[in-house]
Amino acid sequence: MxxxxxxxxxxxxxxxxxxxxxxxxxxxxxxxxxxxxxxxxxxxxxxxxxxxxxxxxxxxxxxxxxxxxxxxxxxxxxxxxxxLDTYPAAAEEERLALEEISALPPKERAVIHLYYYEGYPTAEIAALTGEREGTVRSRLTRARARLRELLKGET
The missing domain is CATH 1.10.1740.10 (RNA polymerase sigma factor, region 2, helix turn helix motif)
Incomplete structure (x- = not known):
């Protein structure tokens, strides 16, 4: 440089x-x-x-x-x-969501973050992580299902 x-x-x-x-x-x-x-x-x-x-x-x-x-x-x-026992967040609901996301396995956390927070489509996430697009989609589906179950159990 x-x-x-x-x-x-x-x-x-x-x-x-x-x-x-x-x-x-x-x-x-x-x-x-x-x-x-x-x-x-x-x-x-x-x-x-x-x-x-x-x-x-x-x-x-x-x-x-x-x-x-x-x-x-x-x-x-x-x-x-x-x-950390808890993670700092603006609201209680946001803090709970962050804690649930952090409870996911690292590979699922990564695809959730890249998809929802960084806005990458699954094809680009696959290229970034070096995995197949189908693997990324299945991890995304599994992560969503786990989050749904975790968040449903709290209400």
């Missing part, structure tokens, strides 16, 4: 979307911050050239998702427990 202002523009443009994606996958705010930082470092190391901003965003998200998957496979992660 030859332009130093380019990285600053890149971070300002994509940091929030990348952080939300990492947080949805990892479920830990500190790990999500580290994963986003690692993705930007990889961008600096590789200095790829892109045809458009959309390709750039897709590349960054792909690197981020792969990094999150690696973090989930780490042996030390299996020996930790979450510290």
């Amino acid at each position: 030859t332009d130093p202002g380019r990285l600053e523009l890149l971070v300002c443009t994509y940091e929030h979307a990348m952080y939300r994606t990492a947080l949805a996958i990892l479920g830990d705010c500190h790990e999500a911050e580290d994963a986003v930082q690692d993705a930007f470092v990889k961008y600096l190391e590789k200095a790829p050239a892109f045809a458009s901003g959309e390709h750039e965003r897709a590349w960054l998200l792909r690197v981020l998702i792969n990094g999150c998957k690696s973090r989930l496979r780490a042996p030390w992660r299996r020996r930790t427990t979450p510290l």
